[in-house]
Amino acid sequence: MMAGTPIRNIPVAARDTPTSIYIAPSLTAALDALNDCGAAGSPLAGGTWIMRSPIRHEPLRPHYVAIGRIAELTAIRIGSDAVEIGAAVTHAALAAALADLPEFAGLAAAAGRSANPAIRAMATIGGNLAASDFAAADCVPALLCLDAEVEISGRDGCERISLAHFLEVRSTLASGRLLTRIIVARAERRTAHIRLPLRRSGDYPVAIVSLSVRVDAANRINVARIAVGSVESSARRWPRLEAALLGRPLDAAEAARIAAELSDEFTGRDSVDAPAWYRVSVLPGLVRRAAIAALGS
Amino acid sequence: MGFNLTVNGDRLSSAADPATPLVDVLREEMHLTGAKPVCREGFCGACMVLVDGEPMPSCLLPTALANGREIETVEGLAPHGQLNRIQAALEAGDAVQCGMCFPGMVVSLTHLLTTRPDATRDDIRAALTGNICRCTGYERIVEATLLALATR
Ligand code: FES
Ligand code: FES
Numbered sequence: 470m471m472a473g474t475p476i477r478n479i480p481v482a483a484r485d486t487p488t489s490i491y492i493a494p495s496l497t498a499a500l501d502a503l504n505d506c507g508a509a510g511s512p513l514a515g516g517t518w519i520m521r522s523p524i525r526h527e528p529l530r531p532h533y534v535a536i537g538r539i540a541e542l543t544a545i546r547i548g549s550d551a552v553e554i555g556a557a558v559t560h561a562a563l564a565a566a567l568a569d570l571p572e573f574a575g576l577a578a579a580a581g582r583s584a585n586p587a588i589r590a591m592a593t594i595g596g597n598l599a600a601s602d603f604a605a606a607d608c609v610p611a612l613l614c615l616d617a618e619v620e621i622s623g624r625d626g627c628e629r630i631s632l633a634h635f636l637e638v639r640s641t642l643a644s645g646r647l648l649t650r651i652i653v654a655r656a657e658r659r660t661a662h663i664r665l666p667l668r669r670s671g672d673y674p675v676a677i678v679s680l681s682v683r684v685d686a687a688n689r690i691n692v693a694r695i696a697v698g699s700v701e702s703s704a705r706r707w708p709r710l711e712a713a714l715l716g717r718p719l720d721a722a723e724a725a726r727i728a729a730e731l732s733d734e735f736t737g738r739d740s741v742d743a744p745a746w747y748r749v750s751v752l753p754g755l756v757r758r759a760a761i762a763a764l765g766s
Numbered sequence: 767m768g769f770n771l772t773v774n775g776d777r778l779s780s781a782a783d784p785a786t787p788l789v790d791v792l793r794e795e796m797h798l799t800g801a802k803p804v805c806r807e808g809f810c811g812a813c814m815v816l817v818d819g820e821p822m823p824s825c826l827l828p829t830a831l832a833n834g835r836e837i838e839t840v841e842g843l844a845p846h847g848q849l850n851r852i853q854a855a856l857e858a859g860d861a862v863q864c865g866m867c868f869p870g871m872v873v874s875l876t877h878l879l880t881t882r883p884d885a886t887r888d889d890i891r892a893a894l895t896g897n898i899c900r901c902t903g904y905e906r907i908v909e910a911t912l913l914a915l916a917t918r
Contacts (some may be wrong), residue, residue: 488785490830512826520787521807529785585896587810587821672809678912697870765898 492535496542499534500624505644506532512647513537514557514593518600519582525602537593554651556595560608562587563594574678574766575660576653582664586682591612595648598632601640601703602610609704610679611662612651612697620650636703638683638711647731658683659719661762663755664699667742675743676700678755680763682719689725690714695756700748709734710756719764725757773798784830789813791829791875792839800840800869810896814870815839815843817915818890821877823896836859840869843876859910871897875911885915 490513499648503510513533515518522529532606536542539740540666542557545566552573554563565580566575583589597608598619609632617632623646660681664674676696693711698704713727732752737745768781780791787806788794790817792798804812806825813825816838818877822912824837843850849857862868873896877894885893890911894904 487783490828492782492830516828516831517808517826520785520828524806533828537831584808584894585811587811587814587823587896588826589818591808591822593824758897 473700475604486543488531488533489527490533490535493539496622499536499539500622500645500647501533502532503647504624505533505645507615508664510534510644512599513594513748515559515591518596518671527728536595536647542595548655552653552655554653556593556598556650557593558652559570559596560589560592560594560597562585566591571766572656572658572660573615573653574762575662575681575748576608576611576615579607579664579677582662592729594651596636599639599648601636604702604704605673605677605699606696606704607662607664607674607677607698610677610691610698611660612653613704613706614660614679614681614694615653616694618652619648620652622647622649633706636705641764657685659763659766661759661766663758663762665751665755673742674699676751676755677704678752680713680756680764684719688718689716689742690719691716694760697735697752700735700752702738707731707734709710719760720762721764724760725753727752728756769829769835771835772831773837774839778842778848779908780827780829784827788815788817788823788829788832788837792824792830792837798839798841800865802866802869804866808896809898810867810868811829811874812867814897816873816877819877821874821896838873840872840907843872849874850876850891851880851917852879852911855910855914856918859906859913861906861910863899867897867899867901871899871907873908875907875914883915883918885911887912 511530513535514537520686530576537557544555544556546553560580564577567577575642595606597606610630618629619632619635620627620629658681662679664677666672666674677695681694682690685693693714695710697707709731735749737748741746768779770779782791789801789803792801801824803825804810808823812823813823815824816833834904842911858891874897890908
């Protein structure tokens, strides 16, 4: 999202607010510390978003609780019923863990092609979902079209909510509460994740289309999930396109034609790297590519 | 509270603010100016160092999270002035222009050479997606890397 932003190089001396970073050895310790810090504290996972706060002209918080070394938050459980992803799992680790699971091809592509290799080894899935000002997060649309749920923990216990609901409440989450796990039910489906960066790779994408479909024996779509990222300020599903595809064969040209008819429901966001209209105008092409990728998966 | 880092084999300490990016500690306190803070966003790779053997943009690593870890900067990759394989290949291939990106390139490519001895041209390009060069067009860098891989 900050690609193309005028660079402001900020040396050590300009960072005048002393900041504490507590490296939590366990989830209990992290939740205690977050609770004690209240609104002055925040979790710190990979750091790739928070460390850029000065460039966004945002002050750092007085206190951070580093969660990247908590074993249960860095684990991925691949069960026969669900995949559970710890919030501090990195993009690189998630892409590697899902490499042999075709039903997660879309999520693996989202985690494995975002940003660049060094960032993927640092940036976490929890951070990607929790950074509410980051419109171009790859894993958000990829997980939205998998009907993902998230677990939010606090000292008093944990609750499970849909990712879509989490996106609505994430910026107002009570202090002391932490996104701890992402849960995706296993299902037979074809998935794809198509992103359009300005360069071939390395940049934030101008627009993202994630797709998950199930087809019946006659090759007709009976479940469709499509999510769009980076076009608006937060990723969201595209229910009208999903409904329009139901009962039809999975056909890339047809999907793109319908997407072109329905894409006026998006109001793109303007930024220095891409104007609003452009983000919306590329959606039919991305839908076509997503359908082709899903057909091949 | 201070931090202890092992930098190019030397045990060093820092009293920096915990959120200070490692690149600033390396440059301002340890006077290792190879890593450069250019974008401070994780895009350009000019600040790349190895942390416990893995390439990491040091502009995004708070010093508190570098505590106790092994850091290698470009200065540590040519011990006793002896260029390593990729440095020698880049020099032989006349790949360097202004040189601004090269400390980071060398760090990323040193890691590639040690971890992916069978890397292809595409693998090299993929490994360099986080290292931006404004001068060379990358082709000579890729050629030099293929040469370094071939002269194992
Ligand atoms: S300065 Fe760190 S990646 Fe550009
Ligand atoms: S040689 Fe000038 S930026 Fe790469």
